Amino acid sequence: MKLSAVxxxxxxxxxxLSGRILAGINLDTLGGNTxxxxxxxxxxxxxxxxxxxxxxxxxxxxxxDRFEVALLLDASNPQQALDQLHDLRAELWRALVGFKPGAEYNPIQYDGGELVSFDATRLLYRLRFFAEFQLGRNLPGQPAETWHERELDGLPSLTGVTVRVDAIDPADPNLKKPGPDGRLELTFSGELKQ
Known part of the structure; x- marks a missing residue:
């Protein structure tokens, strides 16, 4: 999923959170970032x-595709930090749940959250989200998404068919029964036009 869309x-x-949304996360050093x-x-x-x-x-x-949004809050007043966490979680849900990050994706869904750390100065809470898409195209005119599709795109178009029929009966008594006798009883061809 493209980072820029989210x-x-x-x-x-x-x-x-305007202006304070950053890409990338290092949970080990995040709580100490003053x-x-x-x-x-x-x-x-x-x-x-x-x-x-x-x-x-x-x-x-x-x-x-799964991603997370980690909220870092000032926890010098614990009650205020928890209330702010409640409001910011709801704001994130309104912003992301149901949003389609690209034409190929289904809408984003919430996958749960958890408290990472909570001390006298910082509260760190992680929310997980996901969006799904299909790997493999739906229509032949769409670009190839897999090696198999790419390989099929390189094959020549089917332009016609020839069918040769060797019927089992009547079988030749000199050959193993039952089975085809090696003589073609019917041949036909057809051309396919696009």
Whole structure:
């Protein structure tokens, strides 16, 4: 998923975090960062999960792109920090849940959250989200998304078919029964026009 789509959505839809939404996250050093104005949000991809192929003669998989938004709050007043966390979580849900980060994606869904750290100066809370898309195209005219599709695109077009029929009966008594006798009883051809 493109970072810019989610960051732009957060910047435009989260006024309490305006100008304080950053890409990338290092949870080990984040809580000790005293130079960052608070509250602040940090966006980072987590992973992607793939389902098995759902088709037999083409390739189709559902891919779940997962990401997180970590909220860093001033916790010098714990009650105020927890109230602010409640409001900022709701603001993030309004900004992201149901938003489509790209034409190929389903709307974003919330995947849960957790408290990472809470001390006398900082509160760090992580919210996880995901959006799914299909790997493998739906229509032949769309660009190839897999090696198999690319390979199929390189094949020549089917322009015609010739069928030759060797019927089992009547069978030649000099050959093993039952089975074709090696003589063609019927041949026909057809051309395909586009």
């Amino acid at each position: 960051i732009n959505q957060l910047q435009s839809q989260c006024p309490r 130079s960052q104005p608070l509250p602040a949000a940090y966006w980072a991809p987590i992973n992607d999960l793939a389902s098995g192929n759902t088709a037999q003669n083409v390739h189709r998989q559902t891919i779940r």
